[in-house]
Amino acid sequence: MIRAFVPVRGGSKSIPKKNIKDFCGQPLVYWTLKALQDAEAVDEIILATDSEEITSVVANLHLSKVRCYDRDPENANDTASTEAVMLEYIASRKDLATDDLFILAQATSPFTTAVDVSQALADFKNSDADSMLTCARMKRFYWADNGTPINYNYVQRPRRQDFNGTLMENGAFYINSIGNILRDKNRLSGKIATYEMAEFTGVEIDEEDDWVISEKLMRKYILGSSHPSPIKMFFSDVDGTLTDAGMYYSESGDELKKFNTRDGKGFELLRNRGVITGIITSEKTKLVERRAKKLKVDYLYQGEEHCGKLEKVQAVCQEHGISLNEVAYIGDDINCKELLEHVGHAACPADAHDTVQSIPGIVHLQSKGGEGAVREFVDRLLSTQQENQA
Numbered sequence: 493m494i495r496a497f498v499p500v501r502g503g504s505k506s507i508p509k510k511n512i513k514d515f516c517g518q519p520l521v522y523w524t525l526k527a528l529q530d531a532e533a534v535d536e537i538i539l540a541t542d543s544e545e546i547t548s549v550v551a552n553l554h555l556s557k558v559r560c561y562d563r564d565p566e567n568a569n570d571t572a573s574t575e576a577v578m579l580e581y582i583a584s585r586k587d588l589a590t591d592d593l594f595i596l597a598q599a600t601s602p603f604t605t606a607v608d609v610s611q612a613l614a615d616f617k618n619s620d621a622d623s624m625l626t627c628a629r630m631k632r633f634y635w636a637d638n639g640t641p642i643n644y645n646y647v648q649r650p651r652r653q654d655f656n657g658t659l660m661e662n663g664a665f666y667i668n669s670i671g672n673i674l675r676d677k678n679r680l681s682g683k684i685a686t687y688e689m690a691e692f693t694g695v696e697i698d699e700e701d702d703w704v705i706s707e708k709l710m711r712k713y714i715l716g717s718s719h720p721s722p723i724k725m726f727f728s729d730v731d732g733t734l735t736d737a738g739m740y741y742s743e744s745g746d747e748l749k750k751f752n753t754r755d756g757k758g759f760e761l762l763r764n765r766g767v768i769t770g771i772i773t774s775e776k777t778k779l780v781e782r783r784a785k786k787l788k789v790d791y792l793y794q795g796e797e798h799c800g801k802l803e804k805v806q807a808v809c810q811e812h813g814i815s816l817n818e819v820a821y822i823g824d825d826i827n828c829k830e831l832l833e834h835v836g837h838a839a840c841p842a843d844a845h846d847t848v849q850s851i852p853g854i855v856h857l858q859s860k861g862g863e864g865a866v867r868e869f870v871d872r873l874l875s876t877q878q879e880n881q882a
Contacts, residue, residue, distance in 0.1 A: 497540065520697065626690055733861045761870055769788075817835075819836060833851055
C-alpha cells in the first residue's frame with residue numbers, strides 16, 4: 493500500500509486560514525491533494541487536521557482517495573513537529589505494514605503535480621534508497637558566515653549556464669516506509685535519494701509575499717496557456733472535437749461522422765514543424781482509422797477511456813524522451829479530463845462539457861467541435877511558439 497499524508501493546521505499566524513485560502517481559484521490545500529489523487533499509484537490520502545472548517549472544505553472537494561484524520565491538539569500547536577503528528581497517526585492505525593510506503597506531502601507546495609508524484613515513486617522503487625526527498629536546483633552562490641564560499645570557487649566564477657548549482661530541499665514531498673519512520677522517528681532514513689523538480693518549485697508559501705509570487709508562478713508554469721515548454725507532441729480527441737459529436741447513420745445503417753477540412757490543415761502545419769501528432773479516442777471505428785491515415789498522424793489509439801488516455805500518451809512521451817509539459821491535447825468530455833489536467837497545453841471546444849471547461853488553466857476556444865476547434869488551437873499554439881522564439 494502507498495499512503496500519502498498531508499498535515500494541515502487550522503491556526504496560521506503569518507497568513508490566516510492559509511490552507512483553505514483561495515489560491516488560483518481553489519483552496520491552497522486542493523492542489524497538493526489533487527496531485528496525489530491523480531497519481532494512480534497512491535492508494536489513500538490522509539489529511540491530518542485539527543480544524544472542522546478545513547475538514548468541511550476538503551469534503552466539498554469530492555476527492556475520492558482523501559480521508560480526514562483528527563489530529564491531537566497537542567500536535568497542532570506552533571511548536572509541534574511534523575514527525576510528531578506522523579507518528580501519532582501511524583500509531584492509531586493497526587493495519588499498517590512496515591513495508592508500506594508513506595508519502596509526506598505539504599500543502600504549502602502547490603506546484604507538485606501527479607506526474608512528479610508518479611515519477612518520484614517509480615524512481616524510488618527502481619533505486620536502492622531507503623527514503624527520498626524532493627529538491628529544486630538553485631543556481632545561486634552560497635557563502636558561510638566566516639566568509640568562505642560553500643558551493644563555488646570565487647576565483648574562477650562560473651557562468652550560470654556552466655554552473656550545476658545546489659540542490660535545495662523544496663519541501664514538496666518525502667517518501668519513506670512505515671518501518672523506517674517508526675524506527676528512526678523521522679521522515680527520512682538510511683540512504684536518501686533525491687527527486688529534482690523545477691527551479692520555481694523552490695518557493696514555499698509561508699509569508700504574504702510568498703503568496704503573491706507563488707500565484708504568479710502557478711499561473712505561468714502550471715495553469716498558464718502560454719506555457720514555457722515548447723510543443724513537441726499534439727493529440728486530439730475525436731467525437732465532439734474533430735467532429736460535432738453528432739451520430740449520423742445512412743439508410744443502410746452505416747455510421748457517418750462529419751470532419752472539418754481546416755482541422756486537417758492544422759495537423760499538416762504541425763507535421764511541417766516536426767511536431768509528433770496523434771489521435772486518441774474512446775470509440776473504435778474503421779471510419780476514424782481512415783481519417784487518421786489521411787491526416788498522416790504518427791499515432792492512433794482507439795478504445796481508450798479516462799486514465800487509459802493518459803497512460804498511452806505517457807508511454808509515447810517516454811518513447812521519445814519528452815515530458816507531458818511538452819504535449820498539447822484538445823478534448824471535450826469527461827473521458828478527456830485526466831489527460832487534459834496533465835498536459836502542458838490543454839484546450840477544449842466552445843461546446844465542451846462543463847466539467848472540462850472548469851479545468852484550471854484550460855484554453856477555451858471560440859469554435860465548437862467539428863467547426864475548426866482543432867485548427868484554432870493549432871494556430872494559437874504555433875503563434876505563441878513563434879512569439880517565444882522571436
